[in-house]
Amino acid sequence: MEKTALAEVVEGVFKRSPSRYRGTPSEDEMNDDSRFVLYISYACPWANRTLAVVYLKGLEDQIRVSVVHPVWQRTRPEDPADTHCGWVFRDEHNDPVSTANGHGSFDCRGCVPDPLGHRCIRDLYNETYDTKFTVPVLYDSKRKIIVNNESSEIMRILNGWPVRPAGTKHIDLYPAEDRAEIDRINELTYEAINNGVYKCGFATTQSAYDRAVEELFLALDECDRILSKQRWIANTEEVSEADIRLVMTLIRFDAVYVVYFKTNVRMIKDFAHLAEYVRDVLATYPAIARSIDIGHIKTHYFCSHPLLNPYGIVPRGPEPWWDDIARPSTRAVTMGRKGVAFEIR
Secondary structure, eight states: OOBOGGGOEETTEEOOOOOSOBOOOOHHHHTSTTOEEEEEOSSOHHHHHHHHHHHHHTOTTTSEEEEOOSSOEESOTTOTTOOOEEOBOOOTTSOOBOOTTSOOOBOOTTOBOOTTOOSBGGGGSOTTSOOBOOSOEEEETTTTEEEEOOHHHHHHHHHTSOOSSTTOOOOOSSOGGGHHHHHHHHHHHIIIIITHHHHHHTOOSHHHHHHHHHHHHHHHHHHHHHHTTOSSTTOOSSOOHHHHHHHHHHHHIIIIIHHHSOOTTOOGGGSSSHHHHHHHHHHHOHHHHHTOOHHHHHHHHHHSOTTTOTTOOOOOOOOOGGGOOSSOOHHHHHHOSOOOOOOOO
């Protein structure tokens, strides 16, 4: 039976199930241009991180990218008994859609239809599995299989993708000399922050919410403390996968999570260093900024879960402090390329 993240609550606590597809293409397969399709949603932080890597590594001519509509729709509308709602494909020129329960009108700006002709992400999956039909998906169009649907692994697969022309220098998001520190930071940020906002939002008991929100803000304080001493979160020479993973949550925090997931203890803009850090990442690496679409982000969260927001009302605010990337970041001046190594408490 198909399911969504909203169904993954046990005794009031949101418990994310592991991704099922964990393959890696061979180098020969990677060199077969346009063989692989990356399916993403601008709205989803897990998918968004993989798109940022495609742009940073300059892989747009080697990997096809398809972008789903931000508002979940019925995936089997012809079957009245099948009520599953999820990611669907649309063309920018298609008519607007409503929420699954019939509210609002949301255009198809930014959607990129599936080059292989599928109607929805669900069509990519083997429906005999008890699984979620999630993005991102790295799909092999020649073998007609999902290779991988775990975002952290897709990021590393893309980081190691052969670049064109041979010898072209691109940023290494997981450099060998920094892997231990990157892994350590990822461990800090994944459960408490990246997944922590969902544990706050999907909690169905007060005690589960209270634990999740306390862990979330302890981890945010820790990141803020680390970033008071170093420019990048894992103290690397350039931005790393750890920065992309963290920024994708921070950029959604004030616009969505504060209201929708009840993470209103503080906003990111009110931390001493986190907001300036986000601005620094986006200003220094326009490829990451290009991968982010706040319109898709807000529309998805506020319009895809009728249980949480039945009428699909999208809040107007907050002021987009993250858009002010034209102003030079003070972090680049005060911290240079690499700061002082900083212990996690």
